[in-house]
Each structure stands twice: as structure tokens, then as C-alpha cells.
Amino acid sequence: MAVTDMTKLTLGPITYHWSAEDRRDFYARIADEAPVDEVYLGEVICSKRAPFHEPDLPDTIARLERAGKTVILSSLAEVMLKREGKATVDLAAMDAPEIEINNAAGLYARGDRPHRIGPFMNAYNEATIAWMARQGASHVCLPAELPGEAIAVAAKAARDLGLDVEVQVFGRASLAVSARCYHARSHGRTKDNCQFVCEDDADGMPLCTTDKWAILRVNGIQTQSESYVNLLPEMPQLVSVGVTHMRLMPQTVDMVAVAQVFRDALDRKSDSGDAEKALKDICGDVAFSNGFYHGQAGYRRIALATAT
Amino acid sequence: MTGFARLSCAVVQPILTRVVRRIAARHPTLFARLGPHQVTNFLIDPIELPFALHLRPDPDALVFRAVPRDAVPEHGALIRGKFMLLLELMDAEEDGDAAFFSRDLEVSGDTEAVVRLRNALDDVDGSIAEETAEMFGVPGCAILARLRRNYSTQETGAFAP
Amino acid sequence: MSIAELICPAGTPAALRTAVDAGADAVYCGFQDATNARNFPGLNFTPDELAEAVVYAHAKGTKVLLALNTYPPAGKVDLWRQAADTGARLGIDAFIVADMGVADYFAQTHPQVRLHLSVQAAASSPEAIRYYCERFGVKRVVLPRILTIPEIKQVRKEIPCEIESFIFGNHGLMVEGRCSLTNYLTGQSTNMDGVCSPASDVEYKRHADGTMSSQLAGFTIDCFGLDEKAGYPTICKGRYTAPHRADAYYAFEEPVSLNLSRLLPELIDAGVHAFKIEGRQRSKSYVRGVVRAFRQAVDDIRAGRPADMANLVALTEGQKQTQGAFETKKWR
Numbered sequence: 001m002a003v004t005d006m007t008k009l010t011l012g013p014i015t016y017h018w019s020a021e022d023r024r025d026f027y028a029r030i031a032d033e034a035p036v037d038e039v040y041l042g043e044v045i046c047s048k049r050a051p052f053h054e055p056d057l058p059d060t061i062a063r064l065e066r067a068g069k070t071v072i073l074s075s076l077a078e079v080m081l082k083r084e085g086k087a088t089v090d091l092a093a094m095d096a097p098e099i100e101i102n103n104a105a106g107l108y109a110r111g112d113r114p115h116r117i118g119p120f121m122n123a124y125n126e127a128t129i130a131w132m133a134r135q136g137a138s139h140v141c142l143p144a145e146l147p148g149e150a151i152a153v154a155a156k157a158a159r160d161l162g163l164d165v166e167v168q169v170f171g172r173a174s175l176a177v178s179a180r181c182y183h184a185r186s187h188g189r190t191k192d193n194c195q196f197v198c199e200d201d202a203d204g205m206p207l208c209t210t211d212k213w214a215i216l217r218v219n220g221i222q223t224q225s226e227s228y229v230n231l232l233p234e235m236p237q238l239v240s241v242g243v244t245h246m247r248l249m250p251q252t253v254d255m256v257a258v259a260q261v262f263r264d265a266l267d268r269k270s271d272s273g274d275a276e277k278a279l280k281d282i283c284g285d286v287a288f289s290n291g292f293y294h295g296q297a298g299y300r301r302i303a304l305a306t307a308t
Numbered sequence: 309m310t311g312f313a314r315l316s317c318a319v320v321q322p323i324l325t326r327v328v329r330r331i332a333a334r335h336p337t338l339f340a341r342l343g344p345h346q347v348t349n350f351l352i353d354p355i356e357l358p359f360a361l362h363l364r365p366d367p368d369a370l371v372f373r374a375v376p377r378d379a380v381p382e383h384g385a386l387i388r389g390k391f392m393l394l395l396e397l398m399d400a401e402e403d404g405d406a407a408f409f410s411r412d413l414e415v416s417g418d419t420e421a422v423v424r425l426r427n428a429l430d431d432v433d434g435s436i437a438e439e440t441a442e443m444f445g446v447p448g449c450a451i452l453a454r455l456r457r458n459y460s461t462q463e464t465g466a467f468a469p
Numbered sequence: 470m471s472i473a474e475l476i477c478p479a480g481t482p483a484a485l486r487t488a489v490d491a492g493a494d495a496v497y498c499g500f501q502d503a504t505n506a507r508n509f510p511g512l513n514f515t516p517d518e519l520a521e522a523v524v525y526a527h528a529k530g531t532k533v534l535l536a537l538n539t540y541p542p543a544g545k546v547d548l549w550r551q552a553a554d555t556g557a558r559l560g561i562d563a564f565i566v567a568d569m570g571v572a573d574y575f576a577q578t579h580p581q582v583r584l585h586l587s588v589q590a591a592a593s594s595p596e597a598i599r600y601y602c603e604r605f606g607v608k609r610v611v612l613p614r615i616l617t618i619p620e621i622k623q624v625r626k627e628i629p630c631e632i633e634s635f636i637f638g639n640h641g642l643m644v645e646g647r648c649s650l651t652n653y654l655t656g657q658s659t660n661m662d663g664v665c666s667p668a669s670d671v672e673y674k675r676h677a678d679g680t681m682s683s684q685l686a687g688f689t690i691d692c693f694g695l696d697e698k699a700g701y702p703t704i705c706k707g708r709y710t711a712p713h714r715a716d717a718y719y720a721f722e723e724p725v726s727l728n729l730s731r732l733l734p735e736l737i738d739a740g741v742h743a744f745k746i747e748g749r750q751r752s753k754s755y756v757r758g759v760v761r762a763f764r765q766a767v768d769d770i771r772a773g774r775p776a777d778m779a780n781l782v783a784l785t786e787g788q789k790q791t792q793g794a795f796e797t798k799k800w801r
Contacts, residue, residue, distance in 0.1 A: 078644060079594045080616075088596070104590070104597035120647060124661065125543040127570025135604075145649040145658055146542060153543035175650050176643040176705070179593075179613070182721060186711050207709040209689045210682075210717045215709065216650075218720065223643070225653055291656065297686060298653035341481075341511040411699055419671040420510050427511035430752050431481035 007239050007266050008037040009259060010166065012249040013044050013074040015174070015219055017199040020053045026250070027060045031067035034256045035263040038245065039064050042074040042091075044102060044118075046181070046220045047084045048194070061097060071097045077120040077177050078221065079105040100141070112136040119143055119168065120177070124150070126157035133161040141166040141247065144173040144229065147295035148237065155242035164244040169231040170258060171249025172204065172217060172224040173289075173298060182218045191221070203252040225298060227289035232265055232275050233304045234293055239266075257282045310378055316358045317374040324361070327440050328372035332365075334439065339367045341428035345421040351375075351383040354391035365425070385417035385425075392455055397426075399435045473733075473767045474743035476534065476633060477760045480512045480750055485522045487753045488531075492764035495532035497565065498522065498749065499663075503545075504552045505536035506589060506645075507749040508663030520559050532562035538587035540568045540646070540660040550574055557582055565611065566590075567646050572605040585609040585633065589646035589660075595627035602630050609633050611745060613645065614727065618739050625740035634736060636729045637759055638747025642705050642722045650704040654686045666690075666703045673699075683707075692717070700724040730763070734770055 011030060014023065030039060041060060043050040061071045075091050076084055091099055092109035101107055102118035116139040117123050117132050123140045132140065140158055142151060142165065155165045183205060184194035198205075204217030204224050217224040228251060231238065235246060246266070248258060261278045264270040270278070279288075291300035332339070339346055342365055349371075352361040362381055364371035375381065387394070389412055397413070408415060415422050429436070441452035477493035479485030488496045499505030501513040514522060519535075526533045535556045541549045549571050556564060557579045564582060566572045567589035575582055586607045592598045593613045601607040609631040612621065625632055643650070652658040655670045670686040679695040683702035690707035693699050700706060706724045708717035727747070729736065736744070744767075746759055766776035 077647075078591075079597065080620075085594055085596055103594075104592055104600045105594045108596040108600040108603075122540055122568065122646060122660070124540040124568065125546050125570050127541070127546050127573060128568055129543075129570075131569050131573045143649075143660075145652050145660070150542040150544055157543065173649070173653070175653050176648040178643045178721075180642060180721075186714055186718075186720065205711055207711055207720055209707075209709060210692050211689045212710075213688060215654075215688060218711075223650065223721075292649075292652065295656065297656040298649065300656075340515075343511065345510075408699060411696075416673055416675070419673070420668040423509060423668040424511035426752070427481060427509065427750075431483045433483050433486065 007243070008245045009035065009263055009266065010038040010245050010247045011036045011040065011255070011259070012168065012171065012247045013040040013042050014250045015045055015172075015222065015224075016202055016204065016250075017046070017049050017052075017196060017220070018202060019199065020056055022202075023053050024056060024060070026255075027064060029256055031063045031069065034259040036069060036248070036259050038070040038072060040072045040074045040100060042100075044074050044077050044120075045177075045222050046198070047076060047081065047087060048191075048196070049198075049220075050087070072100050072116060073097055074100040074118055075102050075106045077102040077118075078179065079103045080179060098138075100139075107135065110136070114138045117141065119174070123154070126154060129154060129158050129163065130161060133158075133163055137163060139164040139166065139245075141168075141245075144168055145292045145298065148234070148293050149295075151238065151243065151293075152241035155238075159242040159244075165242060166245035166247050167231070167238055167243050168229055168247040168249060169235060169238070170247075170262065171228055171251050172226075173229050173292065174222055175216070175225055175298075176223040178221045178223075181221050182223065183220050186218065225289065227287040227299055227301075228283060229290065229292075230276075230279060230288035230301070231290055231293060232262065232279060233272055234290060235262070235265060251283075251286075253283050253286075310376060313358045313376040313378075317376060320359070320374050323444075324372050324374060326443065328363075328370055330439070330443060331436060332367060332370055335432050335436075336367075337431060338428045339365065341431060342424050345384075345418075345424045348384040348418065348421045349381060350421065350425065351380055351386045352394060353377075353386065353388035354394050355388060357391050365428075383417065385419075385421040386415070387422060387425075388414040392458075395437050395455070398429055399437050472742070473737050473771070474633075475760065475763055475767060476743050476745040478638075478746055478749040478751070478756060479522070480507070480509075480748075480756075481753075482514065482518045482522055484749075484753050484756050485533075486525060487757050488760050489526050489529050491757050491760035493531055493760055495534055495562065495743075496522075496526060497534040497536055497745075499536040500552055500555075502548060502552075503539055503661065503663045504541075504549050506538050506587075506659065506663045506665075507536070508539075509750050510668060512750060516555050516559070519555075519561075523559050523561065527560070534563045534565055534585065535561045536565045536587070537571055538565050538567045538589045539663045540589075541570065542661045546570060546574075550578075553579065563609070569605075572601070572607070576605050580606075583608050585611060586630075587611055587646070588613050588635075591644045591646045593644075595624050598624070598628045598630065602628065609742070611635075618732065618735050621736070621741065622739040631742040632740060633743040633745050634729075634741045635727060635747055636733070636736070636744040637763065638727055638751075648705075654688055654704065656686075666701065671702055730766055730776060733766055733776060737770065 064071050079088050088106045089109045092106050100116040100118045102120040114136050117137045119141045123129050158165045181191035183198040187197050198220045204219045207216045208214050214226045265275045288301050289299050291298040294302040346366045350363040359374040362373050362375050441448040474494040476495045477488040479496040479498040485496050499513045523533050563585050565585045565587045567587040584607045586601050588611045598610050611633045614635050651665050657664045657667050659665050666685050672684045674682045682689050682692045685702040690702035705721040709720045710717050769776045
């Protein structure tokens with residue numbers, strides 16, 4: 001029996017280079033108004049951005065925790081420079097708040113103390129999850145491209161080992177990361193002299209094919225889907241296979257409203273048609289996709305055979 | 309021109325039949341690599357020759373025949389280039405990717421079929437061209453040697469439209 | 470511990486024999502399924518073919534490495550376990566792995582086998598590499614193609630295992646093992662199915678004006694002018710427009726190939742133990758040409774002679790070459 005009212009809604013770490021001020025405003029609203037249970041903070045994409053917003057972390061953490069939200073700090077997906085290694089080690093040394101690890105360097109530093117496994121750690125299957133559990137993982141966020149049948153098997157394995165399981169249900173999917181910065185490259189620069197051009201694209205820099213098809217978004221070293229993942233109709237299925245946490249990735253739409261739509265759907269206070277319409281109204285022209293979940297091309301939106 | 313094309317098709321057909329049966333007999337693993345594309349119709353177009361070649365590498369119903377260009381069958385994949393280039397590619401003496409990227413080789417239709425054919429032919433030890441030439445004895449080998457010499461002294465240019 | 474091993478690609482049994490005969494110190498290959506990252510139609514080995522290949526290679530003193538470097542999706546791990554069991558039974562000299570569950574299976578079931586860490590594990594820092602060495606007994610790491618030579622020198626000092634570095638071939642730009650671009654457009658996954666821009670979704674369209682578009686799953690990845698060299702529609706090598714780039718540009722990378730022949734002496738000096746030639750999906754002529762050239766170059770360097778690599782240009786995709794990150798950070 002699905003226990004949807006115990007299913008947690010989470011807000012993933014902001015992937016874009018939003019200004020410190022925008023982040024403060026954003027998290028103030030999230031704290032006061034958003035029906036999310038857990039909030040991930042921290043810089044996952046580019047260590048050059050961290051000095052801009054990390055000084056605000058203690059205040060943001062306090063504000064969110066006062067509002068009853070659980071805070072988790074996420075680590076960098078790519079660790080290459082010495083200072084990135086050090087930042088990862090510092091994060092791994094913390095016991096409060098919880099930490100989410102996105103790179104094997106973080107696992108190395110953390111040892112077998114409790115930690116969460118982030119979506120960049122490639123926890124694709126039950127064998128890897130079992131291994132990670134033995135090393136102290138308490139929670140695993142599955143990769144965005146994992147199809148529904150695999151999610152079911154992975155979630156069961158994780159639950160049997162006492163781990164919580166998280167799946168992204170809203171927002172752009174991370175499709176690739178690189179050592180090269182594609183934002184800088186588009187302006188003829190490199191990562192070292194980027195002048196932080198990525199701050200111009202609060203929802204990612206759009207790329208189109210030569211025949212004018214919007215296809216991808218660039219965000220620094222990261223390449224994202226053009227479409228927003230939208231698993232509203234699939235959520236009951238996710239809950240029934242044991243997924244405990246539904247992740248919303250922050251985009252430049254009203255994320256409080258988005259959270260409310262997903263919370264109402266989980267609590268069965270809205271029917272699927274209304275929820276879908278409400279989300280469409282919030283997100284405007286952006287295409288939705290759920291192809292990965294259905295084992296098809298990620299950009300596709302597959303209609304479910306029966307509405308719930 | 310069409311009369312000449314048809315005549316030349318008729319002349320080479322028995323040779324082609326012998327050749328393809330010999331290759332099939334000597335290299336059975338070739339077919340396994342083709343997988344579902346054993347039943348694909350390939351059109352191989354050696355642009356300087358007066359005909360094109362229709363290949364259907366089905367081990368149970370092998371087809372390898374010359375066809376006039378104004379009467380090509382429906383095909384799943386087309387491979388077009390100079391005759392000697394195709395010969396060299398068949399033996400993997402030239403790299404298919406290099407030829408394609410330099411636009412000497414034209415490929416269209418089912419790309420997976422072409423990739424399978426390429427990988428299947430690549431998994432053959434030695435030279436199919438040599439084997440084929442040897443079937444025709446000393447004259448065969450001499451003709452092949454002369455073709456190779458001529459080809460290597462030509463400039464390679466863009467394929468003919 | 471030998472110096473400057475040449476690790477050469479073997480897409481088919483015939484290619485393997487070609488590489489062995491051309492002087493490879495080791496060859497790497499995969500099974501005909503999703504367990505390796507070059508799962509191309511008509512490529513790779515059946516278990517019987519691999520058994521014969523091992524016999525052939527070992528008789529000539531060449532090692533055989535098996536790539537098991539993809540990520541089993543939950544519910545399908547048995548396929549990778551069977552591949553591991555088969556490889557161990559056939560006497561494979563080392564397994565190239567990425568998934569922690571696969572590495573753990575080896576550690577528990579075949580603890581005696583030698584493990585190499587694939588680029589697909591994306592371990593680019595000493596800490597990440599040490600994690601795999603200490604937890605799974607990895608003996609060699611294939612470094613991502615993103616480190617400069619000074620960085621490689623530094624990493625070498627901080628890790629207990631050998632280093633293998635790519636030296637020639639198709640240049641990967643995205644962090645390997647973290648890329649789902651192909652799955653986004655086609656529904657087949659690089660990580661789970663071992664495919665990248667699969668041929669089944671590729672189409673070349675010729676236009677009336679003589680230009681040619683390369684398409685993947687119906688998306689136009691690039692368009693080539695009349696006299697332009699063509700390319701394969703790999704998503705990260707396509708041309709796209711952006712709001713401030715109205716003319717289509719190579720948003721990620723130009724279709725160049727890696728060629729580090731010039732840097733061989735420095736790489737050897739930096740502590741790189743083995744050099745990997747990319748190209749299991751390339752032809753025997755590619756393999757023969759590249760392996761012979763690098764065999765000669767390595768032998769020349771060992772003997773103190775200068776190495777000459779001019780003949781390798783024609784084999785590179787798009788016929789342009791790069792030294793990637795290896796010389797300078799400006800690449801990033």
C-alpha cells in the first residue's frame with residue numbers, strides 16, 4: 001500500500017550561477033512557503049562560483065532548519081584541482097548537516113561514516129547500492145537516466161538494506177559534465193578566464209540545431225536537457241516501488257508553486273489532469289519529458305495508458 | 309549506353325556468382341556478424357564501372373549481381389565510390405571512416421547495415437581481393453596488380469555526383 | 470614493470486591478430502553485448518572467439534584485456550557477472566571496470582584477477598583513484614583525457630597504482646561514465662547499453678545544393694558544405710547555435726582526434742606506464758597503421774632516436790589533430 005503522505009519532497013541543489021542575493025531571496029521563500037521536507041545546498045557544478053554564495057551558507061541553513069526543513073550539503077561532481085579536493089575533504093569532515101557525495105574523492109575522505117549518495121555517483125544497480133550501503137551510505141539518489149523497471153529493483157534493494165531512495169521528478173536532467181566550460185567556450189574564453197558569463201543564463205544557455213530545434217542547455221561544465229523532467233503521472237508508481245524522496249530541481253519558475261503542485265499530487269488533493277495543467281501554467285512554454293523513465297529517448301513525453 | 313550496360317552485366321554475372329559463393333564458403337563467420345542485415349539489400353556502386361552491384365548476403369539465398377544503373381532494385385543501403393577504393397575498403401587496406409570523412413566514399417540509407425557489413429568484412433584475415441583474383445589464376449592476379457598500380461597513381465578527388 | 474606498454478584496440482578477431490602482429494604489448498576487447506562501451510553492430514567477440522584470441526595473443530607474448538566498463542542497470546547485473554566469470558575462465562590478463570558493483574563482484578568472486586579502472590569511472594583526482602585502489606585492489610588507472618602533463622606527474626606521486634594514458638584516437642570530451650546525451654536523443658544509453666550515437670539512429674541527408682547533414686534520431690547534428698570533410702553525428706561534436714552565436718559553431722569540441730606522439734617522451738617521463746590507442750570500432754588498416762607507427766615510435770624513443778608520426782594524420786577523424794588537455798590548461 002502506497003504511503004504517499006510519508007513520501008518526502010526535496011529541493012535539489014541550485015545548478016546555475018544565481019547571485020548571492022537571488023539565492024538569499026529564493027531560500028527565504030522556500031523556508032517560509034514551500035511544502036518541501038528537505039533542501040540540498042552547496043555548489044555541485046563549478047568551484048569558481050562557490051566563494052560567491054558559500055558565506056551565506058550558515059544563515060541559509062539556520063533559516064531553513066528553523067522552518068522545519070532538513071538541510072543536506074552536496075559536494076562537487078567533478079574534483080580535479082587541489083582546492084576542490086580540499087573543499088571535498090572539508091565537507092566530508094562534517095557530521096551536521098548531512099552530506100551528499102557526488103565524487104569518489106568524497107567517498108574516500110568520508111570513509112564509512114554515514115553519508116548520502118548523489119546522482120553523479122552512478123548508483124545504477126543493486127550490487128553497487130549494496131556495496132555503498134556497506135560503506136556507510138544511508139540514502140541514494142538514482143541517476144536521471146535509469147528506467148522505471150530498474151528503479152523498482154534498485155529501490156527494493158536499497159529499502160531492504162535500510163536506505164532511503166530518491167528520484168528526480170522535476171527540472172532539467174543533467175546529461176553530461178566535462179572538464180571544459182562550455183559557457184566560457186561560447187564566448188571564446190576558457191574556464192580560467194571565464195568572467196562568470198554563466199550568471200547571464202539563470203535557466204541555462206539554450207543550444208539549437210542548425211534547423212532551429214531547441215535541443216540542449218549549457219550550464220558551465222554541465223550539459224542539460226532542454227526539457228524539464230516531469231514525472232507527476234509516474235509518482236504513484238515510484239511510491240509503490242519504494243522511492244521515499246522526490247527531488248525537484250530548482251529552475252527559474254515559481255518553485256514554491258511547483259512544490260505545492262507535487263505535494264498536492266502526493267497527498268492526493270488534486271487529480272492528475274489538474275496537477276498537469278497547474279504545472280504547465282507555472283512553467284509556460286518549456287517542454288516536459290519523461291522518456292528516461294519509460295526506457296525511451298529522454299526528450300520524449302510518453303502518455304500513460306491509464307490515468308490514476 | 310543502356311544496351312552496353314546490360315551486355316556487361318550479362319558478361320560479369322557468372323564471375324560474380326562464383327566469387328560470392330567462394331567468399332561465403334571460406335568465411336562463414338562473416339554472416340554471423342551481419343546479423344539481421346543478412347537479408348538487407350545493399351547497392352554497391354563503383355562509379356567508373358558501367359554497372360552497379362546488388363548484394364544480399366543471405367547465406368540461404370545469396371545474391372550478388374550486376375545491375376544497370378537505370379534498373380537498380382530497392383535497397384536498404386547504398387555504398388558508392390571508385391571501384392578500386394571499394395576493393396581496398398573490402399580488404400580494409402583503406403580505412404572506411406577516413407574515406408567517408410574525406411567524402412571519397414558516399415554512404416546512404418540504413419547506416420547500421422553498412423556498419424555491420426564493414427565490421428563483418430573487417431573480420432577476415434588476408435585479402436578478399438587477392439582470393440578472388442587467385443580464382444582466375446595468373447591473369448587474375450596480374451589484372452589486380454595493374455589495377456592497384458593505376459589506382460595508387462591517380463589523384464583521389466571528391467566522388468562523382 | 471615494463472616501460473611504455475602499447476595497449477591496442479581489437480574490435481574483431483582479425484583486428485586482434487593484426488594488432489598482435491603489429492607489435493602490441495596488450496590488446497583490449499569486449500563481448501558482443503552491453504557489458505562494454507563499444508557495443509557496436511557486428512563488432513566484438515563471442516566467448517569462443519575470445520578463447521581463440523587469448524591463445525593466439527599469449528603465444529606471441531601479448532596480453533589480453535577485457536573491457537567490462539559499462540554500468541549494469543538494476544535487474545540486469547547477471548549479464549556482467551557472467552562476462553566476468555567467462556573472462557576469468559579464459560585467462561584474461563586484466564579486466565577494465567567502472568561500476569563499483571562489478572568491481573566488488575570481482576573482489577569477492579575472482580579475487581586473483583587483475584583489475585584496471587576504466588575512464589568510465591571518472592576518477593581524475595588522487596583521492597578518487599586511491600578509493601578504487603584501496604577498496605577493490607585496482608592495479609592500474611586509465612586516466613581521463615583531461616589532465617595536463619604536470620598534473621599527471623603530480624597524480625603519479627600520490628597514487629599506488631600504474632597509469633595508463635590515451636595516446637591516439639577519438640577524443641572524448643565529456644567526463645566518461647557521466648554522459649547520457651545519446652540516451653536523451655535515441656533511447657539507447659552509453660552507460661547501460663554501451664553505445665554512443667548508435668548507427669541505427671544515424672542518417673546522412675544529401676541536399677540539392679551539395680551540402681550534407683548528419684542526423685541522429687532525426688536531430689541535425691551537423692551540416693557539411695560541398696568541400697567540407699564529413700563527420701559522424703556524435704552529439705558532442707556537432708554544430709549548434711546559441712542566442713549570441715547565430716552562426717552554428719562547435720559548442721563542445723571540433724571533430725579532432727587525439728595524437729600525443731610528440732609528447733611520448735614527456736609522458737614516459739611523467740610516469741605513464743602504458744599508452745592506450747583508441748579505436749575498437751575502426752578498421753584493421755587503422756589498427757595496423759597506428760600500432761606499427763607507435764611501436765616504432767616507442768622503440769625509437771627507448772633507443773634515443775627521434776620519432777616520426779606524420780603518416781598518422783590521415784587516419785584522424787575530420788583530419789585534424791589535437792593534443793587536448795595534455796599540454797595546456799587553455800583547452801578547458
